[in-house]
Structure formats: structure tokens, C-alpha cells
Amino acid sequence: MTIANQELRTIMTAHTKDDENARRDFLQLTAGAMGVVGAACVATPLVNSLNPAKDTLALATIEVDVSDLKPGEAKTEMWQGKPVFIKHRTPKEIEEAEDVDVATLRDKQPDSARVQKPEWLVVIGVCTHLGCIPVGNKPTDAHGDYDGWFCPCHGSHYDTSGRVRKGPAPKNLAVPPYEFVSDTVIKIG
């Protein structure tokens, strides 16, 4: 028996109680950790199944013909389960939107960053406060203090560019991704 072997033997037989406990702690910890990892692996697909399904995501683009909208008129289209407001703005409304000092706004965006063609404003018609639908698309609706939209739920006012000007909403009405397929057809999504 070589020296090395003998040393090894002493090390291996020197199992004190402490070693034994440390070994058990280690086994318990690793087994427990494996259990947690396993549970997380099972939980992930279950929770993720609650996220939007593929067919829900597939409803992602629509085409809208806007040739029927005269200046000053607006209409509402459903996109991803949400209303999209499409507004044909009058020169006066465009001017109002452009003349605002951006620094005074809560959510600082110039009108030019929110439209592709000044006559056409396309925004998601969901109040950025708690998700109500603001009114203002019909001429008979309230338009708020800034000639745009008014949210009846907690009183947010939006201007002719769909920017929040007053009330609890933190952000401007969102602009969805869209493009002009032709002069009178807009593809949203």
C-alpha cells in the first residue's frame, strides 16, 4: 500500500458526524432546488397559456377605406379588440394641434410626430388612464376643453392631436402602426 493510498483511506474513513450532516444538508438542498426548478418548468407553460393565443395575435391587421370621411368627420374601427379613431382633420384643427408649445404638455410630443399626413389622425381610442373609450367622434359628442376627445370615466381631455391636456390620464392616445395603401385606404397593424 502506497503512502498516497493510505492517506486516501484516512480521509475516507474520517467521516465525522459533521461531515455526515453537511452531506445531508447538501442533498436536501439540491433535492429541494430540483423540486423548485421542476415546479417552475411545469408552471411556465400553464401560465403562458393565458397569454394571447396565436389566433388572437393573428387579428393583427385591417384595411380601412376612408374615402367617405369629409373634413371634420371621424370614424371608429375595431383593431385587436380595441377601437381605432380615424379623424379627417379640418385646417383649423390641424392648426390648433401644431400651435401648441410642446414644453407645456404632459406627454411631450409635437403633432408632426403623431401623424403621417396632417389631415389624417389615426389613434387608438382607449383612454390611457384606465381604458375607457373617450367620446368625441360624433359632432354631437362632448369634445372636452381642447376640441378633441373627452373621457367620461374620470374626466381626461384630449386635444385635436389626441394628446392629453387635462385630467388623470398620463399619456397621449397611442398611435397604432399604420400606412397609407392608397390615398383613401389605410392599413392598420
Add this chain to the structure above:
Amino acid sequence: MGSGERAEFKNPVIGWIDERLPLFTLMQKEYGVFPTPRNFNYFWNFGAIAMFMLVAMIVSGIVLAMHYTADTELAFDSVERIMRDVNSGWLIRYIHMNGASFFFVAVYIHIFRGMYYGSYKKPRELLWILGVLIFLLMMATAFIGYVLPWGQMSLWGATVITNLFSAIPWVGDSIVTLLWGGFSVDNPTLTRFFALHYLLPFVIFAVVFLHVWALHITGSNNPLGIEPKGPQDTLPFHPYYTMKDSFGLVLFVILYALFIFYAPDSLGHPDNYIPADPLVTPPHIVPEWYFLPFYAILRAITFNMNIYFLAGIAGLFTLLVEFVWREKPKMIAAPYALPILVASLFLAALGFIGDQYPTLGIPFTAAEDALVSAKLGGVLAMFGAIVLLLVLPWLDTHPIRSARFRPLFKWSFLLLFVVFVFLGYIGSQPADAAFGPVPLSLLGLLCTGYYYGFFLVILPFLSRFEKGRNLPKSIHEAVLGKGA
């Protein structure tokens, strides 16, 4: 539960079963001879009443579920079919609809009782916490249930409340999408809500079981708030309290039946008889009455909290901990208290003014620099109001339980009750309403302030300084007079 003494039963079948599974011994011990304080008043009926309501909700709900269809195209019509065509469908639905309200009536009175008589105090802290948990689960169940008939209030109530979660920094929007299963409250939301609405009542049942188990370990509190010292202070649960509970239950059910048969829709909102329309928001969204005080707290926070405001609040909170909660301050020497107080108030005011008047241009007070937006602040205040209930046993550490012997506690608590009811009124009004010349949102903020002040300042303060009246020596002496 298995071991221990077994009761004797004359009936051989019962005896045979009991030897193998001591169910009857258990019932006999926990509901037959169970020693119960002899001085209960009618406030002690509401636990049994709440239990009855839970069973009524589960029974009526399961039958409704057999006729209901959880699909946005069909849900509203299936509920109308229950109302018109299903045999006794209207009755079953009205039992369920008004049952939710009466369940909350019972539970609110039950909670009020617990607070007034100090039932949350040692050794009943866990019992109390389990109760608050039941209350939370009930709120979740009722909120989700209200979505099922898919009327206008169903849809828009769900939209507004689920949108609250978007206030959570960074992950908020993903959480909302996860809750919805889409980009708005829609069919995937309805189907999962139905599954949860079926599940949660059984979770409640399980927590109620734990609640009652914990109750039978400590025994009941009573209007005097002193522990029974022997058999002369107690009565066997049966027949004394089975009778008293039954009597109270009958009165309660008569009132409940009056609503079911004569005013079934008076507690609901007419807009929920309009089918849900994702393009039109009702002009005035209100939750069910039992949520109104919490809804008012949610709406009371209309300002953003910036760095000055939060620093001021942190300073005030430190002072509160040092000089009100603690016997002796640990970190701050007394002479520094006043300067810190002044500085904190100044910072809070500066932050508030900076937020209200952005044109002043005070640095770091713009809305986008706010650390806690108004929306997040409202959500935190609302959930915080319930968290306060959870930690109540550690906020009120006064040795006397019952408000009868603590006049200062009694009146500040009754004022809290009035404030809570008034918050309910505020919650029912449009956000921009006014009460005479005073805007309601300001009153809402003041009431919310009292609610928080009661728990965080008044209770710890009274715990240390209220002297209280002398307690009677024992329950039977107090009830029967000296002669007993």
C-alpha cells in the same frame, strides 16, 4: 383530531362509524358541548350567517353554471334565458345576485364586530388574518362573478379594474395582457374568469375551515373582551347558541328574501342589462356597492408623488415610528424632532405644489419625473387599506380588548366607521362631483387620510397612552351581578 376521548352514542350505527372515524365525536365536541362565553350579543350571529351565505352562493351558483354559457357572443343571452325561460331561473339568479350583497353585509358586520370588541388581539391574530384573507378572496370572487353576465358594467368595470395593474412599473402592461389573454377584456378573459369564479368559492371554503379551526383552538371572544375563567362563564354551544344563531339567521334571511322577491335589482346597476359594447363606455362607471369605499380610496390619490413629496413622507414616517410607535426613540434625539418635522412638511408641501402647478417649473416635479404616478399611488392606497387590516393586531397592542372599556378607542373607531360609510358615498359619485362648495375628491382624500391615520397613528398612540376603564372580574359577575 383522531385521538382523544370519544363520546358515547346510544345508536349502534353511529357508534360503529364513530369508532372508525370519530366524526360524531368531533361534532359533539366542537358544536355540541363546546364551551362558549355566556354573554354573546347579536353581533356574534354574523359568523354563522356568513357561513350560511357561502353555502347559499355555492348551491345557487352551481345550478346557474348548468345554464350559463361563458362566451362573449352567448353569455348575455344565456343569462336572459335563465331569467325568462329556465324554470325558476329568475329565482336562482336573484338568489345569487342578491346573495353576493347579503354575504358582504354579513361579513362587513362580522369584521366591524371583530374590531369593536378587539377580537383580533392575542391569541386570535391568526384567526383574524385568515378572516381578512377570506374577505380578499370574496372580493376577487364577486368582482369576477360580476363580469359573467357580460353587460355594460361587466365589461367596463372589468376594463377599469384590470387596467389598474398597468400602474405597476415595468411589468404592468405584461400583467394586464396576461390577465386579459388578448388586447382588451374579451372572450379569453370571460372564459378564464368563469373558471376562476367556479374555483374561488371552494378555496374560500377551505380557508373558512381553517378560520373555524383556529377559532376552536382559542375559543370565542365576547362583548366584555375578557377570557372565560371557568364553567360559570360559559354555556354549551348547543342548544343555547344553535338557537340564538338560528333565530338571527331567520331574521337575516327574511330581509334577504324581501330583496329577492320585492327589490331584486335595487342593489345592482341598470346598465348591466345592456349587452356589453366594446365601443361605448357608459358615462358613469360604478362598482357594486360593497367595493365603493375602496374605490373611493383608489380615486382619492389624484396627484403624482415626486422625490420631494416622498422624502417628506419618509421623514414624517420616521418621526411616527420613533416617537409614537416606540417607547423610546432609537435613532433620533428629541431636540431634532421639531426641525425634522418642519423640514418634512416643507418637502411634502413643495412636492405637492410643484405637481399641482407645473408652470412654476420646480425641478424634478414634472409628471414624468414622478416616482409614484397618481395611478400607482391610488392602487397602492387601495391595497394598502386592506394590508392595514392584516397587520392590525400589531398596530393596536393595548391590553384591553373590548371598546366598552376604552372610550377613546371607541369614539375614534366609530368615527372610522362613519368615514368608511362616507367613503362609500364618495365612491358612488362621479369623479368630478362636489359636496356643496367642496370637491368630493378633496373629501375623499381627507377621509383616506383619517383611515390611514386611525391605523398608523391613533391606534399605536392609544395603545401606549389610553388608560381605559376597570375590567369586570369575570363574565358571570358582570352578567349576573354580585349576587351570582
